[in-house]
Amino acid sequence: MTTETLDVATFRAWKPQQFATYMRDTHNLGAYYEAIIGNDIGGDTAPQLTENDLKVGKIYACALWQMESPFRGQFAANQATLFSSHTCAPSLTTTTSQELGINSIGDRKRFIAALDELKKGSRKADREKILWQDTEVLFFSCYDRNCATCCGCCPVDPSEYKLTNHQYVPYQTYRSMCMHVMNSLPIIVAILPLVATPVSLVCMFVFFFLAINSLVIKTVMPSRCGPLRCCFGHEYHVDNIDLTYITSGDIKGEAAPCFQECCCCGNGRDRVNLMTSSEGGKYLVLKKGEGERVNRLILNQIEEAQKIERD
Structure with a gap:
């Protein structure tokens, strides 16, 4: 070895x-x-x-x-x-x-x-550990895809989903340091609010950003000439959703249209609706049957975060 x-x-x-x-x-x-x-x-x-x-x-x-x-x-x-x-x-x-x-x-x-x-x-x-990743399900069947993209001449790029792991050790360590500083300076905090404000801001920054487990939604908007991607002009948007702000997660099953299901082997899809306290509603569109598993995985991560916070 x-x-x-x-x-x-x-x-x-x-x-x-x-x-x-x-x-x-x-x-x-x-x-x-x-x-x-x-x-x-x-x-x-x-x-x-x-x-x-x-x-x-x-x-x-x-x-x-x-x-x-x-x-x-x-x-x-x-x-x-x-x-x-x-x-x-x-x-x-x-x-x-x-x-x-x-x-x-x-x-x-x-x-x-x-x-x-x-x-x-x-x-x-x-x-850097990725707990789960997938792509958005845009179409119910190949018939649906060909109609929406003019048989591939005007393709549509799906969003990418990624659930990242959490790290609470640095969070707990730095939060304890901040609390220790705040508790050890009661006189300065009382007399010099100008000093207390930066300390509080630093603690808030550490509290919210040092140890986030997040759901990442990446929306890709490439520059195309018909079905071909250009070598310039690409745009994308990455939405990092802090799981501690998610208040609820609901699942809605969407069945494929009857014609596509009977004649084109169309499959349904799951729509996971996530409500956040800071950014409103977010949604994931997944393959049929994946919604419950992913929603349970997200809720378990939220529960784990709350459990560690209580401890």
Whole structure:
């Protein structure tokens, strides 16, 4: 296994062997390869490590290894080789057994820096994660499409829909910082409203924009010459809808006209109507049967946002 085969975006799914390989090949921390594997530190547990967790744990583990049974049975054979070469310190407490055993301050700093780099890449992948995407359904059948576009001579481009993932950790962190600043400056806020106003505006900006999970509706208006797209003059509009402003979501099933359904194999479509408190109504036109699933997905994201906010 090499670092070329490891994707930082999937860091949290790494096994201990993958994490140890990355630390060895990328950050020259191969001396702790066996320690990482022996302590079962994978991508799910590595982000929880602190600098205190990286200190002299192997010394206490060595002390337990040199004792008689049943302590010796608690350690795997690969840990025994690592621990047996270090001097034991009987004064250490049991909490030290949870530590990785990196005595070098420089190595500990490099280890933490590597973790921060991996977590940053993982957060970026989470922010860019797309939960759902689709395109607008404009026509019921090929007959409908040919009539509306003059057999393709005047095509119509559908809107594009995309539901993005949410990131609440930065939101909670910065919101707490803002609240801490506001609570720690009651005198300044009371005496100097000119100072309080910028602070409040900054908090409001962070509150609404740092961690938005949104529904993106992109309307494309290309420049065409008949059915052919020109290489200039294209326009588009991207509507980012903050899910926290959506108050309700209704679904309406639209059946294809009887003639198209019987003679042209026409299919119905679902129209999802979303009401927002700030921008009025928005709608999505989807394939038949997709409306309920997408509406449920959007409402689940809204509920998740409200749940985290309550917590």
